[in-house]
Amino acid sequence: MKTLNSNLTDAGLLILRVFLGLAMCFGHGIGKWSSLFSGEEIKFADPFGVGMLPSLVLAVFAEVICSLLLALGLLTRWALIPLIVTMFVAIFLVHLSDGFGVMEKALLYGIGYLTLFLAGPGKYSVDRFLKRKK
Secondary structure, three states: OHHHHHHHHHHHHHHHHHHHHHHHHHHHHHHHHHHHOOOOOOOOOOOOOOOHHHHHHHHHHHHHHHHHHHHHOOOHHHHHHHHHHHHHHHHHHHOHHHOHHHHHHHHHHHHHHHHHHHHOOOOOOHHHHHHHHO
């Protein structure tokens, strides 16, 4: 019974990891990535006062690169740190005054990322495969 529960937990982590990673990358990150190269004036939130372009680059790094790493289960916990920070910036510095309906999506992603950070990538991940190779 323990093996069945363990396998189901690992399957759940895989589903959560792949869905959150790909949904963030293709639902949010790629659009930001393309705005970097559109030639248009960049208009992006600057919650830390570093400028719109650096803020956008940091968001693209998290939402594209880190999301793909998450989906693969490669460097999972390291990849989750920028994603968690990005979501909590979106919640508390960008959308807090917009109400729950607007910040709900960032909150759901953030809680999912935090859950994966605490649980780890599971056995169906590149991280686990590389760990077994050692």
